Every structure is written in structure tokens, then in C-alpha cells.
Amino acid sequence: MGWEEMQVRGYPEFVRTAQSYHGRPIFALFCGDKDAEGRSWCPDCVTAEPVVRKELHNLPDESVFIYCLVGDRAYWKDPNNEFRKNLKLTGVPTLLKYGTPQKLVEEECFKAELVRMLFTED
Amino acid sequence: QAHKEEDNPQKTMEVNGLTPVPDSYDYDLIVIGGGSGGLAAAKEAAKYEKKVMVLDFVTPTPQGSSWGLGGTCVNVGCIPKKLMHQAALLGQALQDSRKFGWQFTEEVKHNWMTMTESVQNYIGSLNWGYRVTLRDTKVTYENAYGEFVGPHTIKATNKKGIEKLYTAERFIIATGERPRYLGIPGDREYCISSDDLFSLPYCPGKTLVVGASYVALECAGFLAGLGLDVTVMVRSILLRGFDQDMANKIGEYMKEHGVNFIREFVPIKVEQVEEGTPGILKVTAKSTTGDQIIEGEYNTVLLAIGRDPCTRKIGLDKVGVTINEKTGKIPVNDEEQTNVPHIYAIGDILQGKLELTPVAIQAGKLLVRRLYAGATTKCDYVNVPTTVFTPLEYGACGYSEETAVEKFGEENIEVYHSHFWPLEWTVPSRDNNKCYAKIICNIQDNERVIGFHVLGPNAGEVTQGFAAAIKCGLTKEQLDSTIGIHPVCAEV
Numbered sequence: 253m254g255w256e257e258m259q260v261r262g263y264p265e266f267v268r269t270a271q272s273y274h275g276r277p278i279f280a281l282f283c284g285d286k287d288a289e290g291r292s293w294c295p296d297c298v299t300a301e302p303v304v305r306k307e308l309h310n311l312p313d314e315s316v317f318i319y320c321l322v323g324d325r326a327y328w329k330d331p332n333n334e335f336r337k338n339l340k341l342t343g344v345p346t347l348l349k350y351g352t353p354q355k356l357v358e359e360e361c362f363k364a365e366l367v368r369m370l371f372t373e374d
Numbered sequence: 375q376a377h378k379e380e381d382n383p384q385k386t387m388e389v390n391g392l393t394p395v396p397d398s399y400d401y402d403l404i405v406i407g408g409g410s411g412g413l414a415a416a417k418e419a420a421k422y423e424k425k426v427m428v429l430d431f432v433t434p435t436p437q438g439s440s441w442g443l444g445g446t447c448v449n450v451g452c453i454p455k456k457l458m459h460q461a462a463l464l465g466q467a468l469q470d471s472r473k474f475g476w477q478f479t480e481e482v483k484h485n486w487m488t489m490t491e492s493v494q495n496y497i498g499s500l501n502w503g504y505r506v507t508l509r510d511t512k513v514t515y516e517n518a519y520g521e522f523v524g525p526h527t528i529k530a531t532n533k534k535g536i537e538k539l540y541t542a543e544r545f546i547i548a549t550g551e552r553p554r555y556l557g558i559p560g561d562r563e564y565c566i567s568s569d570d571l572f573s574l575p576y577c578p579g580k581t582l583v584v585g586a587s588y589v590a591l592e593c594a595g596f597l598a599g600l601g602l603d604v605t606v607m608v609r610s611i612l613l614r615g616f617d618q619d620m621a622n623k624i625g626e627y628m629k630e631h632g633v634n635f636i637r638e639f640v641p642i643k644v645e646q647v648e649e650g651t652p653g654i655l656k657v658t659a660k661s662t663t664g665d666q667i668i669e670g671e672y673n674t675v676l677l678a679i680g681r682d683p684c685t686r687k688i689g690l691d692k693v694g695v696t697i698n699e700k701t702g703k704i705p706v707n708d709e710e711q712t713n714v715p716h717i718y719a720i721g722d723i724l725q726g727k728l729e730l731t732p733v734a735i736q737a738g739k740l741l742v743r744r745l746y747a748g749a750t751t752k753c754d755y756v757n758v759p760t761t762v763f764t765p766l767e768y769g770a771c772g773y774s775e776e777t778a779v780e781k782f783g784e785e786n787i788e789v790y791h792s793h794f795w796p797l798e799w800t801v802p803s804r805d806n807n808k809c810y811a812k813i814i815c816n817i818q819d820n821e822r823v824i825g826f827h828v829l830g831p832n833a834g835e836v837t838q839g840f841a842a843a844i845k846c847g848l849t850k851e852q853l854d855s856t857i858g859i860h861p862v863c864a865e866v
Contacts, residue, residue, distance in 0.1 A: 352502075353496075353499035356506070360506065363510065366506060366509055369509055
């Protein structure tokens with residue numbers, strides 16, 4: 253069985269989804285919300301998303317890829333938002349391997365090599 | 375046949391009678407060892423757009439412990455040590471806090487697993503960070519055991535046993551050291567070392583620490599600080615190589631604060647009384663001054679009797695690199711070059727040099743700048759400051775009192791010293807005569823400060839600035855004319 257993608261919005265939905273896949277490798281990409289035309293308020297997220305998507309075929313079997321929209325710009329800027337407080341996120345986009353200290357932040361997500369390393373190496 | 379030739383270009387060429395001189399090597403530089411020195415050198419070389427490979431491999435301990443990229447300091451040395459030392463200090467601070475007005479009714483207990491998980495999580499982020507940096511700077515990293523098989527060829531074996539050959543113009547050996555075992559029955563089966571302690575998946579309980587190195591005393595110190603019953607078994611003196619006056623003060627403080635010492639004994643046997651995590655071990659020890667035999671039972675036995683360089687099984691004999699057969703250390707010239715011109719060595723494995731992370735990093739960076747950026751600066755191994763993170767911290771820079779007397783003669787040095795009582799210790803009624811500072815001055819050279827020693831809280835922070843001053847040639851007069859900051863320990 254290859255990998256599968258789940259799309260979620262907001263912290264509670266993210267946590268529920270991650271917990272439901274407990275036991276499988278979980279990778280998550282956090283981006284700013286998109287408007288009606290599908291454009292994110294976060295320009296770096298716009299750059300990173302296609303780079304990440306292009307590497308998804310490298311995900312290990314049984315993995316789950318959670319694409320998570322964090323909220324609008326105001327929510328994100330709040331230093332006490334749940335993503336910052338509980339997941340210790342410091343910026344968007346963030347691409348991480350859930351339950352490990354392995355993550356790529358902001359411009360690191362633009363680099364296909366790093367994304368591939370996160371997906372394929374221990 | 376074609377496949378075999380590809381795997382063994384050196385061999386084929388030798389058979390043909392030609393001296394192997396490949397037109398181009400796979401890499402400009404291969405660094406064997408991804409620790410403090412190795413990574414610093416590799417990253418620096420990448421700056422000059424050299425093609426660099428780092429090989430890092432951790433042979434698991436007898437207990438099965440292993441770790442990621444970054445070397446001893448990051449994984450099983452300085453970093454977890456300082457964090458656990460901090461955990462112990464916080465325990466002390468909690469006790470002190472009551473005198474400063476903080477009220478909490480529950481008894482304060484320590485959870486080993488919570489601390490260890492947090493520490494390991496941080497280490498994991500460092501391992502990952504190094505891998506990102508290496509990939510980002512285009513340094514090739516392989517988690518494989520490197521050994522020389524030819525003058526310019528390394529064989530790299532990964533954990534699945536797959537072998538690959540790589541060639542390079544130059545090599546830097548930065549393989550570091552691993553804890554030594556006693557060579558007595560039961561040591562590898564039942565004892566742990568610092569390689570295991572920082573990721574131990576259960577609380578060590580009642581612990582016997584064998585050794586009197588800074589590793590032994592720092593570990594014994596924080597384990598006791600976390601509330602565990604700790605005994606240190608010492609063969610002869612404490613902290614060999616350090617100022618003995620200071621070493622004894624450290625020992626006294628630890629003894630007064632709950633660490634048991636068994637002096638002039640060495641273990642001769644370790645047996646398992648009960649299996650478990652932890653189990654119960656019985657240690658039999660013999661006196662070094664007579665025939666007396668003693669026995670004791672502990673949950674954990676931690677060996678910290680020294681570290682041995684990882685230089686015996688990396689094929690140095692195949693390429694003619696001389697090592698000190700007795701110690702395994704590699705002698706190098708003042709440019710970190712071994713007796714083989716294109717092979718260099720840095721870090722803990724060097725003969726006669728300090729075993730410290732910042733020294734390895736500095737040596738690695740400067741070496742690479744000399745190799746690829748036309749620099750000439752050599753690593754300055756003189757007046758390197760250091761700190762021992764025992765419960766009462768000890769910072770030092772320069773000569774110990776004994777070494778100064780030996781080198782300059784007792785009549786030519788002057789020692790100025792003072793006890794001090796940190797202001798923060800007054801209210802909680804902590805020891806008023808334990809913190810101590812001394813400087814050793816060379817009378818014949820304007821009373822230049824040649825040795826600085828301080829025993830007290832934040833010793834490392836205090837010492838760093840003085841190290842810079844000593845590098846600038848600090849004299850007693852200049853020190854006297856520097857007005858102190860008040861109220862801090864450093865003003866003494």
C-alpha cells in the first residue's frame with residue numbers, strides 16, 4: 253500500500269487526524285489559508301507547496317501525508333496560537349515528520365533535496 | 375570481471391605494475407568521523423567549494439546503545455551532560471526557593487524518563503540539523519564505517535554490511551574516542567558507560583561510578599543531584615591532570631553533599647544478582663594498598679575510567695600512518711598533519727592535545743583554511759579554557775599550580791586566592807566557605823597571569839572572559855585595576 257493524503261484545516265482537526273493514524277509514519281505540511289481563488293496569504297507556502305508535492309512519490313509505504321491549513325494571517329501572527337504553543341511551529345511553511353525532531357522550515361522547504369531527505373531517510 | 379575491476383581499481387593497477395595515480399579522485403577531501411572536529415572541517419571545506427564526504431558510524435555499545443550524526447559532544451558528551459547537570463541544579467534551586475518565599479507543599483521528586491526524553495529529543499533535533507546543513511552545503515554524508523584500504527582509498531561499510539570504495543586527494547581523521555572497559559569479569563555484560571547513560575530507558579537507581587575523571591565526577595554529581603544514591607570508586611587521585619588543590623576541593627564538596635567515595639579500590643568482578651531495568655549488581659573490589667576485599671550491591675555500575683581513540687581498526691597500518699601503539703593516539707605536527715603528508719588528524723585522537731570540542735572545531739576550521747584558502751594561522755593550543763561541571767563547577771585557564779611550580783620554580787610564581795560566598799547562597803544558608811578562586815602569576819614576567827582557577831556557580835561563564843584577558847597577556851596589576859561588577863561571583 254503506497255501513501256495517502258489527508259487535507260485538514262485548523263489545529264483540532266489536525267490533531268484528530270494525526271492521532272487516527274497513530275502507528276504509521278506521518279508527514280505534515282503546514283501552510284497559510286487559501287482564499288477563494290486558491291491563493292495563500294503566505295508567499296513562501298505558495299513557493300514550497302509544488303516542491304513538496306513533487307517529492308511525495310518518495311514517501312515510504314504506509315505513510316500519511318497531512319496537508320494542513322493553519323488559519324488566516326491574523327491567527328498565525330498570534331504568538332499563542334495552538335500550532336506555535338503545542339507543536340512548537342515557528343513559521344509557515346513547515347514540513348515535518350510527526351513525532352520526531354525532523355522538520356524543514358520556510359526556505360528549507362524550497363529545496364527538493366532536503367524534502368527528499370526528510371521523506372526517505374531515517 | 376568488469377564489476378570486480380570497478381570495485382578494486384587500486385588492486386588492478388598494482389597487478390599491472392603501475393603506481394596507482396588516478397587522474398581524478400572521487401572527492402577533494404574525505405573526513406572520517408562526523409563529530410565536532412569532522413563536521414567543522416567538512417562544512418568549512420564546502421565553503422571553498424571542495425567536494426567533501428563525511429563518513430560517520432557509531433559502533434553500538436555492549437548494551438546496544440547507538441546515536442545519530444554529531445559525534446560524542448552532541449550525543450553522549452557535553453550536551454546531554456550539561457542538560458542533566460542543569461536538571462540537578464534546578465533540583466537544588468527548588469530547595470533554595472523556599473527560603474526566598476516560594477511555597478509549595480508537595481515533596482519534589484524527579485522523573486528520569488521525562489528528563490531523558492526531553493534531552494534525547496533535543497539531541498535528535500541537533501542530529502537532524504547537521505544532516506540538513508551537510509545536505510544544504512553539498513557535503514556528501516554516509517552513515518558508514520570508514521577504513522583505509524589504499525593510500526587514497528577508503529572502504530565504507532554501512533550497517534547492512536554493504537561496502538563501497540571512495541578515493542580522495544586528502545583525508546582528515548576525526549574518529550574520536552570511546553569509553554574504556556576494565557577488562558574484568560562482567561564489565562561488558564553488566565556495566566554501562568557514558569555512551570549508555572544519557573539515553574538509559576530506565577532510572578539508574580543506586581549507582582556505583584568507577585573512575586575519577588571529570589566524566590566520572592560530573593555524572594556522579596548530577597545523579598546525586600537528582601536524588602539517587604551514588605558512590606564513586608577511585609583508584610588513586612581525582613581529576614588527574616587538573617590542579618590537585620582544586621580537585622580535592624571538588625571532591626570534598628561532593629562528599630559533603632551526599633556522594634559516597636570509596637578511595638584506593640578497584641573493581642575486580644561484577645556479577646548479576648537480579649535481572650531488571652535496573653537490576654541488582656554485585657561488585658567485588660580490591661584495595662590498591664593491601665589485600666582487603668569489599669563487596670557492594672548497586673542497581674547500576676557506570677564505568678568512567680578513561681577513553682580510547684578509535685584508531686586501531688581504520689586501516690592506518692595500510693597507509694603507514696604512525697600511531698602511538700600504547701595509547702592509540704596519533705602524533706601530528708603543528709599543522710595537524712600525520713607522518714603521511716596527505717592525511718591529517720584532529721580532535722580527541724591527537725597525541726598531546728586537549729580533548730575538547732572547541733579545540734577540535736578550531737583545529738578543523740583552521741586546517742581547512744590552510745589547505746584551501748591559503749591561510750597560515752595555526753591552532754593555538756595554549757591557554758585553552760575549560761570547565762568541569764561538577765555540582766560545584768570548576769573553571770580553569772592556563773597552568774595548574776603544580777605545573778607552574780614545575781615549570782617556573784616555586785620562588786618565581788605568586789598565587790593569589792580567595793574564598794567567596796555567592797550572594798545567591800546567603801539567604802538559603804548554603805556553604806559560605808566553599809567557593810574559591812585563585813590566580814597564578816609569573817613574577818619574572820610582570821606578574822603575568824598564567825593560571826586562572828575558579829570554583830563556584832556558573833564557573834564556565836566566569837572563565838570565558840578571563841581566558842580572553844589571559845590571551846591578551848593579563849597581568850596582576852591590570853587585573854587589580856579592573857573594577858569589579860557587583861554583586862557577582864566574578865568580581866572576586
